[in-house]
Amino acid sequence: MSSETPLLKVENVVKHFPIHGGLFSRQVASVKAVSDISFELKRGETLGLVGESGCGKSTLGRCLIRLIEPTSGKIIFKGEDITHVDDNRMRDLRRKMQIIFQDPYASLNPRMTIGAILEEPLIIHNLYPVEKERAERVQELIKLVGLRPEHLSRYPHEFSGGQRQRVGIARALAVNPEIIICDEPVSALDVSIQAQVINLLMELQQKLGLTYIFIAHDLKVVEHVSTKVAVMYLGQIVEFAEADELYKNPLHPYTKALLSAIPIPDPKPRPERIILTGDVPSPIAPPPGCYFNPRCPMASVECTQIKPELEEKSPGHFARCIKVPATI
């Protein structure tokens, strides 16, 4: 957490998916999945990306390592603009940028043994050319995530969801990455198993000095793991702050509603809760003005006219809302 230059810098990243239609398959509209996202991340930090389904958090995560090509904007990794580098360079860079997927059932090849799954990235990146050393590395990896070497000869179907997610984590760690995008890594798991995987991720972060981008819809999990949190709504960041600050002092009405909607495991009666009406609007035709205005309990006429900017409302605390007064 010492180095001054950010490990990852994201500037105005936009992703629009074109929709083709009509007689000549012209582009008739676009899904505005991610609009104008900027942030910086230092080594050793964890950025939590939260939001409801369809808010663009996974698309953003994939844009960052160019599994999806961003429409515009810049992604700067360790001072290098990687937005337009060629495939060869990108392959080298992916050694440093790995991803863990949500579904531990779909993200492991059912025909490969766990050993082969863990060995593959090492072969692709030509990391341990001597077979014996490679085998040793694979053994080391499986132990690192709390599984046993005898598991290496088994196939994914022989494992439970939590164990498979451990294999997914080991595969991401194989190439010694510096940043890992965790795309809903625990949402498919049972509560008691969730806690095991979260503990493992945090332990590995400390041991290996990893930087995480942690994408999740569960605000409690995000609070637990993150140093910074970005709340997304319809492709935009609506609030961004240090994790403690954001949870203690949420500014944007959407963040407030999200926090208030979480069922708390305590039967004590709770103060009034903000229940939002309606659904998330379509990202093909977002509403005019503030994207949140049709569901916002604070919305007024100007909210349908002015597109709010992400402004610093108090030191280090950004929100995209014209109703929130700035205190600096």
Place this chain on the structure above:
Amino acid sequence: MSETLLEVTNLRTRYKTDDGNIFPVDDISFRVKKGQTLGIVGESGCGKSQTALSIMRLIQKPGEIVSGDVQFKGESLLKKTEDEMRDILGNQMAMIFQEPMTSLNPVYTIGDQIEESIRLHQKGLTNLQIKNKAIDMLKLVGIPAADKRYHEYPHQLSGGMRQRVMIAMAMSCTPQLLIADEPTTALDVTIQAQILDLMRKVQKEFQAGMILITHDLGVVAEMCQDVIVMYAGKIVEYGTVEDIFYRPKHPYTKGLLDSIPHFETGSRMKQLNTIPGLVPSLYNLPVGCRFQERCKFAQEDCRRAEPNLENLRGIHKVACYHPVQSEGGN
């Protein structure tokens, strides 16, 4: 006190398979009163959905109910004929499923689907009356422009709207017992809050009893009066929501409560408490307590014989030889 609506006693459901017999519902007893919500919690594979299906006699081959009884309004459901059961299901007893996408028929309009149960169970209504009733139900569950939505197909609605349609269908014959199997698991938090609020409202309006199956302890705390904690087909703890959350006695209940991340500042980097290991396979259960391998309090006696569900205070029961000493009441 209010009257008992459903009473389940020593229910056992067996699946006969090539690998042996398993009992996903093993000696389950509980009671649901009118206007009351009972929560069933547990992790995947603990038998909570199988319990619900057993109550409604929807268990499919190779499964069958082998012993016990299900009394609904004082009559045994296990003695009913198929025809009598069909009359009860969807009419006096209704179910809301987890996946609103797969539990609605994609080739019928939502209007048709709501009408179907009204048509089946409320004989003697004219087509217009049926249609009006269906639209009223859609309005009741808060679907905007209900008379327009009536003609739409499930794929035209969002997940939250579909779940509202499911609730409208379930409530259309004013059932006395509602069984909701993970009704909000597939939904986003803000939509979940809407649906839970709606379910509470509808339940109050009809004074229905409800069984709410979920793995989310937060939902349980908000919705339920009584709670059952299940583990590997058995009830390990049963009590009021205060008993379970403030005075948990079973190490599994305690473990579940401790493993959820709580909202507290500065909690980062603190280790979450975990329950080590995995749920045992129903084909290969240990001798004695089913939780012993994951339990930090396990001793010799836990490995000898399975603990019975013992009465504590009120309705609070626990199946454990070495219950957790809770840190005083609340």
